[in-house]
Amino acid sequence: MAKQKASRPATKTAVKKRSGVKAAARSSARKAVKAKVRTAEPKKPPRPRQRIAISHHREEDFKADGLRAYAKYRDLGIADASHGLAQAHVIRLQGPCDPAEVSKLHFHHVDFQMVYVLKGWVKTYMDGQGETLMKEGSAWTQPPKIKHMILDYSDDVELLEVILPAEFKTVELKA
Numbered sequence: 001m002a003k004q005k006a007s008r009p010a011t012k013t014a015v016k017k018r019s020g021v022k023a024a025a026r027s028s029a030r031k032a033v034k035a036k037v038r039t040a041e042p043k044k045p046p047r048p049r050q051r052i053a054i055s056h057h058r059e060e061d062f063k064a065d066g067l068r069a070y071a072k073y074r075d076l077g078i079a080d081a082s083h084g085l086a087q088a089h090v091i092r093l094q095g096p097c098d099p100a101e102v103s104k105l106h107f108h109h110v111d112f113q114m115v116y117v118l119k120g121w122v123k124t125y126m127d128g129q130g131e132t133l134m135k136e137g138s139a140w141t142q143p144p145k146i147k148h149m150i151l152d153y154s155d156d157v158e159l160l161e162v163i164l165p166a167e168f169k170t171v172e173l174k175a
Contacts, residue, residue: 053081062092067170070094070101079166087166090118095155105149105173112164113142120157125149147173 055061055076066073072092079087093102105125116139123133124140127147134140142148 047085048083050083050085051081053077062090066091068093068102070098078162082166084166086112086162086164088160088162091159091161093122093150093153093157093159095153095157097150097152099151102150102153105147107145107147107171107173108142108163109169109171110142110144110163110165112144112162114162115140115142116160118158118160120154122153122157122159123151125151 053076055074057074061074062072063074064072066089070093072094074090074092076088076090115134117134117136119136121133121135123131125131125148126140126142131151132140
């Protein structure tokens, strides 16, 4: 009987030693595989260094050369300073609101879009959210490719919009 008691701990020790060796071998094999995977990924070229963008308010900077004919845009210089990473502009929607021109369902191919109401109000529709009245101080994000439209706005509305990337496509949808 004494032999059996002595052999059990010896057997357990031997098993522990073997499994410890195997675990170490598996661990180093995993590290080698992970290292190969990491080096196989192509490296992205570094982005050009961003510059400082300073924009002061000037009425003559509001131009009707943006996405919508019923709006004037003041570019804040972010697209140039970030080499196309992002854009930001102040938008003045020209009143009075004409729903026949304004209320068109569409979406944008963007990575990020955020809007902040600087002045006035705007009523929007976003798929999954419904109609929402945004007032001075309101902000919202629009996830990539979300279907949305403007329903109405005040004659004095001004919006700050930030979009990534600076260049993107807009797709208008049939109602």
